[in-house]
Amino acid sequence: AGIEIENTLDADVFDNVAINNTGGILVFNMPNLSQEGARTRIFRNLVHNNNTENFAAPGGAVAGVPAGSGIVINANDEVEIFENDLAGNDTAHIIISSVFSTNYASRETASAFDPYPETLYIHDNRYEGGGASPDTLELKALKLAMFGLTGAFPNVIWDGFLNPEKAVDGKLPPALNFCIAGEPGTQLLNVDGPGGYANPAIEQSQFQCRHEPLPPVQLSI
Template sequence: MKRLFYFFPLLIFYGCNSNTEIADRSNVQWQDIEKDLQTALIMASDGDTINLPEGYFKFSKSLLMDEKSNIVFKGAGIDKTILSFKEQKEGAEGIKIADCKNIILEGFTIEDAAGDNIKVTDTEGITFRKVKAQWTGKVSEENGAYALYPVLCKNVLIENCIAIGSSDAGIYVGQSDSVIIRNNEAYQNVAGIESENSNHVEIYENIAINNTGGILVFDLPGLTQYGEDIKVYKNVVKENNHRNFAPAGNIVGVVPPGTGIMVLATRNVDIYKNEIIDNRSAGIAIISYELVAAISEEETKEANEEQAGSAQRVNNNYSLDENYNPYPWEIKIHENVISNDKWFATFQHDFGKLFNFKYPFNPPDIVFDGFIADGKEAKDVLCIDQEDIHFVNLDAPNELENMNEKIEDFLCL
């Protein structure tokens, strides 16, 4: 029998004032429903809905849900039901869900978890809908890695959500299959939206603004699976020029500020009909893990491994994964609007400085690092349908000796 859980605390609650600064919680009257809500998550049966009213609710430890099916966790709406973990003393995640099936998270704001705001693992059927996940105050490398973080999941839907302030990726899907990420907004994260080692992923009609990198499609070594069949289309990827505040050694620390879309060592990626506007360093970057390892080697040695948390680190021993291919291939780029009114690439990263030196007043629209796997040709790696764009081949295998703007070998008009 379906049951509904409602929480009506005895304290008077205050609705969210849309004009209030997000960092200003000084006049909020917090309510404590921690014990009752955790009990409801433990006792929930198949088909239950857990409803939360409007108000501000504080928590000192992670909320946990394991081995449940067909559960709806629903608030009164974004910025109406607000769950704060700013005073968290136990656990890393705000909400952690594991080994479940057909879970819906909808209609609330979650803030300031010690680690990830929401982590979902080993779950088949997970929906994030109209959820805002953020860190308040100024962005910092001490912020949690991921705002929304499904990993090792199947049938993932993330729609109409907002992610702000993650020190890794705002909306992240890792080692998962059959994923849709649509109609979301990502601001002031290191990576706005990221697909990592995931298969059959569609990322469309999202807005990524003022992140370090707008949308990332990564494939990393040493994980449970490799990713392919990714479609990135009809997104607005604009002004992703935020400073990179990832902790030292994290893989996203290699992303130069001003990167619109970056593809790392992934195969069968289709990038089309996106608006890629005013990203200072590069509209689209296609790179290999060879380059990542080379530019990160010294930083990785110095990084404090105890601070790694849930974020993926640079792996300089990637060659030990015999099944991992560090090179991208079958990357199709077509029908995009790529423009940049910024005269200079970033000065916060070596590649930005290089672009300013080599191509002053003309940062590249598309950058390719030049690594091509043995037995592959240029068009096996990268296929571009526009010849009137600024393309740069870094020639990284030869230490940038023959860096060039020759797009001909990559055109497929």
């Protein structure tokens, strides 16, 4: 990974160049650590061509990151992604996933650990290309079935896992929803991880919303 924000509270990630990694920028929570992270802003970054084959040691936190990932949000809440330039990331520019889509999903976790991403705000980003040659056999087959040889995944893909205790009619309530704004052509693809990729769907209207922007991080030094 180019940049990792792991189990971190209140982070600003901005004015960086993330190129030629497996994943450009990763924001994630690992289970069984002393705190869970939240409230990360990712803005004004260049995230291009992160298509390097994953060479991490098997079993490590990043070993399951697919090559071709631009920005990955995994099991993290209150993340704002805005005014970034994303181009040429072959799996997807933005990937939203739960701990159930990681290579350590089978590990025992503390009962209080929240494995689901919630309250994400994606807005005013710029995209070019991407999504045409995803990593992993499952995603390759899904892309071919839905978009053909010459097609591509939408800019944002989601593994489809949500907290059944918080869902309302099978959807996230407004306060926890993923919101996409200021990007008229951006679609979100739910790949249906819970169903074994059997019923993927583009779900756009559900995510056309806004959250309050996160405040800038202020350092008390």
